[in-house]
Amino acid sequence: MSQVEERTARALLRRLAVEQSESRVPSIVAAIVRDGEPVWFGARGQAGGAAPTADTQYRLGSITKSMVAVVVMRLRDEGLLDLLDPVGGHVPGTPFDGVTIAQLLSHTGGLTAEPPTDWWERTPGLGAEELFARIGPSEAKHRPGRTLHYSNVGYALLGRLIAKHRGTGWYEALRHEVLEPLGMTRTTPRPLAPHATGYAVHPWADAVLEEPEHDHGAMGPAGQLWSSAADLGRWAAFLCGETGGVLSPQTLAEMGEVAVVADGDTWVSGFGLGLQMARIEGRRLTGHGGSMPGFLSGVWAQAGAGTGVLFLANTTSGVRFQLLNELLDILDEHEPRLPQEWRPVAADPALLALTGLWHWGPTPFHLRLQPDGKLLLTAVANSSRGSRFVPQADGTWLGLDGYYAGETLRVGADHLDLNTFILTREPYQPGTPIPGGIAGEWHA
Template sequence: MLPSTEFALLRRIATEQSLGRAPSLVAGVVRDGELVWSGARGFVGDAAPDNDTQYRLGSITKSLVAALVMRLRDEGKLDLNDQVDKHLPGTSLGDRTIAQLLAHTGGLTSESPGSWWERSEGEGWGELAAGLTPEQLKHRAGRRFHYSNPGYGVLGEVVARLRGSSWLDALRTEILVPLGMSRTSPQPEGKHAEGWAVHPFADVLLPEPAPDAGAMAPAGQLWSTLDDLARWTAFVGGHTGEVLHPDTVAEMREVATVDDGDAWTAGYGLGFQLARVGGRRLAGHTGSMPGFLACTMTDPATGTGALFLANTTAGVTPMGTTVDLISIADEHEPKLPAPWRPSPVPAGLLALTGLWHWGPMPFHLRLLPGGWVNLAPVTGNGRASRFRPLDEAGDTWLGLDGYYAGETLRVARDAEGNPHHLDLATFIFTRTPYDPTAPIPGGVDEAGWRGR
């Protein structure tokens, strides 16, 4: 990036490390799938941290576990509406579904029963399952967002049962190796930062423990580096390689639940935290474990993301710093729009474009890159949606967003093969308002349009 941009980014993290009194921190900016800037402040032992220094990720681990679950879904090995008991018989989770555990709407307790799991040696799945009694169900399923660490312990066990291996082995094989995240591990390996608590009233440190979390490990066990987390940040933004289809990652970024404010600012998808800040809609996750704070967020609209890792229990603001890094990058170096180029149109598709009417209301159907189309009212917002083709003839289309998400649009043709009308979830669109030659529900008055 430009020297002026790099200095602004460095100043932001230098201020955070100094005012927050963090022993060390590293941060980076990702743009269009690549790490374009990184910086570090403080010390790890006698040396400065670098892009290969491991820090604990905390709850960012949950997003990686969610990706494993979505791979199982895409392979048909589970359905997101499956009840947990279908895959883990004998639990007390009742009708809680996989999707609800992913989005923290299953009503399960926030912390595992017993000693605080983040500072205690972990137990096995049997002990965790036995502790999840009916009393640990704090809310009706689907009622509200209630963050649940044990919920991801349960999801880790679901992965293990369906893969026939530990969730960690599945993670290495299916995500870490394909994405090149060779320095992400359940325990620190090689150069790493020690976890510290900083005294609130004096500049002294206390070491924090880092025990193995056992069955709770899927909620926050992993350690990683700036370089590895940058690859994951790119993944969240849609640069998914062969790990998941970009459409699946986009589905994970969709809002499943939001806060209860008048206008939502924080939400959760299928394994990703969501935030609306300064007109941006961000996706990623924060992480905290005793001695460590972390964050990775990305703005899919601009292709810019940022990440932050620090070895302190409190004092710094991972989310605030990460959002600021994204804003600084985009404000100092806004992306130029791609140059417009003409592109070939699939045969017969051009005939679909132009003016259509739903009753008396005019709509425009326009072509989009990649052979998609957009159907939207001529004026106002209304019911606008994008569609992608489901067949080569271009006669069946799937709604991708808006009111018609998931609905089917069908093209009816006349005897010459020309588009005559559109059938969209029982709504009939015609070239002229209420075309009497089309199958308008309820029919069209034989006298037609009149002046009074």
């Protein structure tokens, strides 16, 4: 599987070996993908009496949630629901009927973190009817939308929503709509050989204890799945944008927009729609972590770089959070990406004529034509009011991001009308339709 140079592979394997040894992990596997393809795989320790391979299954834990979220987004894209819909309009009868689907996806619905059952991760699960019959008003812990409060129960409710719309179980919908199209044939709700056994490692001795594993019933969408490094590599490629027709690039990008942060103004972690976000040493990462008794996992995608990284381990605790970022550090140090070659692109003369300097009142902006045919508006200095614009069938341009996301740009004979703001070639250019008029001339 390895496509990195031998020196790089050795450095990556050494970092993984240090993690397995110092954190006392029975077995651990890790992989890196670039541009949709696996470029490195490493393994340390033993699973079932042998070295684990890229096909050895481990428990994913909460990475399951991201996959469930993709099915919900597919329902949205099909017009079967809106993210602002109260979930009670689709699966009524819980104390959370007024919580929106978007709030469930982003853990901002205020729901309790864990169900009112025995420790659900270590016991057989209940069916949906029995589980939600136990959930009362006291399981609403915060006002919806107020704060990030991670909720496994929220994803149980989303699994019920999927079953309602698809007429089948959440996993069957996920398998048919996401896993099979992506080639993830080793991602299943229960373990298939070869698979690792989950262990707890004694905190004060080098001894292990086998952890239980069950079908978690209605709580399954919160963390049921098992997978392999090969399959999770395909998922990492998906998060990097290799969507295989499962989602549109626009919907995947929407999932990766920050909905809520976990740590204040200078945030380093937060959530989008089913995806975790992290900012680590200049990297913007999207993915999810996972834990279940006996297992830890993580997958990050650096979408702008087309790079994904993952690990799977059969231990209840111990793997250090910085492992995945340090693997990316090693890759970037040893084999940094080359910038894409610049090549000239044919340009529409009418669009070329639009490029150059424009002014919003006295504030200068540059308008550039992008290789993909979009227009990029950026301030010359000291303004955040920029955006990319994509052409529309009616001759207007739609803002894609920044201040003008969703707003309309109209091109006039000698001016630009950006949602009522008039941009001119000269500051407050006479003879252009500037609302409020121009009082006199520039003077001292």
